[in-house]
Amino acid sequence: MKFGIVIFPGKTLQDLANSYRKRYDPHYSLIPPHITLKAPFEANEDEAKTLANKLEDISKRFSPLHIHIPKFSSFHPVNNVIYFKVEPSTEMTDLHEAIDALGYGEATEYSFVPHITLGQRLSDDEHSDVFGSLKMQKMNHDEYVDRFHLLYQLENGSWTVFETFRLGKE
Amino acid sequence: MKFGIVIFPGKTLQDLANSYRKRYDPHYSLIPPHITLKAPFEANEDEAKTLANKLEDISKRFSPLHIHIPKFSSFHPVNNVIYFKVEPSTEMTDLHEAIDALGYGEATEYSFVPHITLGQRLSDDEHSDVFGSLKMQKMNHDEYVDRFHLLYQLENGSWTVFETFRLGKE
Numbered sequence: 001m002k003f004g005i006v007i008f009p010g011k012t013l014q015d016l017a018n019s020y021r022k023r024y025d026p027h028y029s030l031i032p033p034h035i036t037l038k039a040p041f042e043a044n045e046d047e048a049k050t051l052a053n054k055l056e057d058i059s060k061r062f063s064p065l066h067i068h069i070p071k072f073s074s075f076h077p078v079n080n081v082i083y084f085k086v087e088p089s090t091e092m093t094d095l096h097e098a099i100d101a102l103g104y105g106e107a108t109e110y111s112f113v114p115h116i117t118l119g120q121r122l123s124d125d126e127h128s129d130v131f132g133s134l135k136m137q138k139m140n141h142d143e144y145v146d147r148f149h150l151l152y153q154l155e156n157g158s159w160t161v162f163e164t165f166r167l168g169k170e
Numbered sequence: 171m172k173f174g175i176v177i178f179p180g181k182t183l184q185d186l187a188n189s190y191r192k193r194y195d196p197h198y199s200l201i202p203p204h205i206t207l208k209a210p211f212e213a214n215e216d217e218a219k220t221l222a223n224k225l226e227d228i229s230k231r232f233s234p235l236h237i238h239i240p241k242f243s244s245f246h247p248v249n250n251v252i253y254f255k256v257e258p259s260t261e262m263t264d265l266h267e268a269i270d271a272l273g274y275g276e277a278t279e280y281s282f283v284p285h286i287t288l289g290q291r292l293s294d295d296e297h298s299d300v301f302g303s304l305k306m307q308k309m310n311h312d313e314y315v316d317r318f319h320l321l322y323q324l325e326n327g328s329w330t331v332f333e334t335f336r337l338g339k340e
Contacts, residue, residue, distance in 0.1 A: 001181060008330050011171060015325040022326065029199035032330040149331060155185040156192065160178050160202040161319060161331035 002153040003048055003162070005038035005055070005099055006031075009067060009116065010143050017084065017116050024082065024119025024130060031159040035067075035086055035114050037096050037148060041105020051104060052150055052163045058098045059165035064146035065092050072134040073115070080127035082134060083115035084141075095148075095167075172323040173218055173332070175208035175225070175269055176201075179237060179286065180313050187254065187286050194252065194289025194300060201329040205237075205256055205284050207266050207318060211275020221274055222320055222333045228268045229335035234316035235262050242304040243285070250297035252304060253285035254311075265318075265337075 008014065017033035043051065066089055073085040086092070096112045119130060147166050151159040178184065187203035213221065236259055243255040256262075266282045289300060317336045321329040 011322060011324060011330075014330060018324060018326050018328075029328070032324065032328060147333070149334075152181060154181060154188060154202065156188050158188075158199070158202060160181075160184060161334060163317070163336075164319075164331060164334040166333075 001043060001045065001048070002040045003043050003051070003104075004036065004040045004151050004153070004159065005148060006034035006036050006151060007065075007067075007145050007148045008032055008034050009145060013069075013084075013116070013141060013143065017118055020082075020118040020134075024122060024126075025117060026121055027117070030157050031151070033116050035116055038099050039105065039108070040153065043104060047104070048150070048152070048162060051102065054102055055099070055148075055150060055163070055165050058095070059148070059167050061098070062091060062095050063168040064144045065089060065095070065167065067092075067141075067143050067145055069116075069139060069141040071139050072118070072131070072137065074127070074131045074135075076127055076131070080120065080122040080124065081117055082119040082122070082127065082131050083117045084139065086114035086116065088112065088114050171213060171215065171218070172210045173213050173221070173274075174206065174210040174321050174323070174329065175318060176204035176206050176321060177235070177237075177315050177318045178202055178204050179315060183239075183254075183286070183311060183313065187288055190252075190288040190304075194292060194296075195287060196291055197287070200327050201321070203286050205286055208269050209275065209278070210323065213274060217274070218320070218322070218332060221272065224272055225269070225318075225320060225333070225335050228265070228272075229318070229337055231268070232261060232265050233338040234314045235259060235265070235337065237262075237311075237313050237315055239286075239309060239311040241309050242288070242301070242307065244297070244301045244305075246297055246301070250290065250292040250294065251287055252289040252292070252297065252301050253287045254309065256284035256286065258282065258284050 021028040068087040075081040191198040238257040245251040
């Protein structure tokens with residue numbers, strides 16, 4: 001089974017993200033808007049239960065995370081992904097590293113660039129048009145998130161939540 | 171905001187349910203296959219946090235639930251919903267009643283008929299064809315579920331998990 005670890009931002013930001021994803025993200029119907037903390041990895045159900053216990057331990061060590069979104073951004077020319085940039089706070093990077101250090105799946109090869117994907121698999125022309133328009137728009141959003149989720153993927157590609165972890169619960 | 175409370179069954183059963191939902195359920199892309207414990211109701215975020223705490227208290231009082239699915243069934247002629255019948259165990263009915271007794275949304279007017287929807291909004295002819303074929307198929311599935319989820323609905327109609335509650339955790 002394929003598992004992943006994500007943060008779902010608040011409803012307001014999810015609704016805004018979906019207004020773009022509906023048109024530009026083929027994953028629109030497979031998962032709600034999210035910040036990926038750990039990219040998809042293979043594990044069986046027993047491993048997932050052990051992982052869930054470890055994630056619960058980690059969650060107790062962290063306080064709710066401040067999320068600041070200063071602008072639209074793009075991974076172009078690496079790939080044509082358009083996203084809400086999430087200002088990488090020390091706490092979020094620490095949480096990412098604590099999860100990575102558990103050793104599930106492959107260690108992250110790239111530096112952690114937290115983001116909420118709005119569009120992907122766009123042609124060069126489409127990317128240029130859409131991002132050219134979005135980057136002119138003002139975006140400045142702040143919120144706190146107090147939880148993250150362990151998900152697993154169904155055969156149709158969609159994701160189901162396995163467990164929720166509250167940050168700083170105790 | 172609209173909230174709901176559901177059980178997601180295991181991946182095997184979700185994949186099987188989705189093989190039908192893909193064709194027959196317009197909600198296919200909005201939520202994974204599920205057993206509804208509490209129908210959608212309005213609440214604000216503060217109320218939801220209070221509710222989450224109450225649900226956590228309830229979850230500690232229950233053990234993992236046995237789910238037995240003996241057959242395909244239908245709500246026809248009340249409506250053209252085709253579903254996996256879930257044999258109502260005392261424990262699941264008790265959990266439903268404990269949640270109902272919290273007083274969020276409207277109290278359930280009907281008796282609790284736990285089920286996993288496979289098709290809905292079918293025409294009479296479509297319902298007759300599809301259910302006529304499905305009810306001839308053998309279905310006999312058993313599993314234990316050890317968690318349920320509080321969800322909220324986004325503007326596009328899809329559902330995001332707010333929190334997970336493990337049954338019999340402590």
